[in-house]
Amino acid sequence: MEIIRYAELKPRPWRNGGGATRELARFPAPAQRAADESWDWRVSIADVTKAGAFSSFPGMERVLTVVEGELLLLTVDGAEHPLERYRPFRFTGDAEAAGALPTGDIRDLNVLTRAGVFKGYTSIIELSKKRPHPVFGGQFGILLQGQATVSAAASSGGGAGSSAGGAEPLNRYDAVVGSDTETPEILGRGFLAVVSIDPVKD
Template identity: 40%
Template sequence: MSADLIRFTAVPSRSWGSGSGRSKDLASGPAWDSGTPGWRLSAATIEKSGPFTRFENTDRITVPVEGELLLLNVDGTEHAMERLRPLRYPGDVPVQASLPTGEVTVLNTFAERDRFGAAVMVVELSKKNSPALGPDQFLVLLQGSAKASFDGGAPEDLDLLDTVAGSEESPAVLGRGFAAVVSFYPLD
């Protein structure tokens, strides 16, 4: 297995909130003064309705991956979130999750607002054309099937939520389905 492939099943999980679900950190960037990463990519299950953890001076992007509907009340404004549709919002305001149709799995990005930006684009995969993935970019398989090739090596099958880290060599990811291409970048 390539070092640029993060197997979702191999990543340890931890509880988040007050028992609201489990989270797995897929990748993280340089730490700031508190020792907290300047950016982070994670996947989390939301098992019950309740508040999200606040992260001061942080911007978030959440993408529902599994489950039918997630209602997020972000600082008094309700957002009905359907699968594969990203929502950007401040991480330091009150956020309340409701689960009208049951448990939901989400992909989350966190970026320290003064130092880093983040972008998430959900793309349809192709069997012929791979998305370009440079440094500090990640592809997370959200739906369907795909294979990743690194440095001209044999293709490796991806499972759902497996993550391919970009590099100067730009790994190739081909298949059918949908993936999130996540980019982190320093702010000048």
């Protein structure tokens, strides 16, 4: 069972100085890539601290979700979109995009996928203390709010990184990496973002 601890991620400033990004995961992984932007998908969390242009990602599709703060006023190719918290919004990475912050700073979850190769999805669900939420292969479960724990499904045999017979506590914005063989299950109260990265079939 693999957990990406948000507190251990280093923020990287935007090129325009309008915020900072913490990268949860990308494919290919950094050790496998030759150039900084040669990846097919990326999941990250960004702090937006001032109004301004968003970086362009030609050839990519983007799903942006405000996860902290009240409102991001996003303009995409001249059209204005008020994005409230926990409402995913999809747009092309080629678009000319800029954000305004009418209610103050925000934090957003970004899922970027290479068009025609992968398709990204973000769903926001409310957790339950009685019914665990499984996180399958190709998915990430990111705790947005509340208190939760994660453990391997009872039917799995455990493995590297699994806690011995116990549940691991999750902190805010920690990400659980999904698996089909040792499926993690998340229990608690609060809200979870489930990010799915699906290969595009011919």
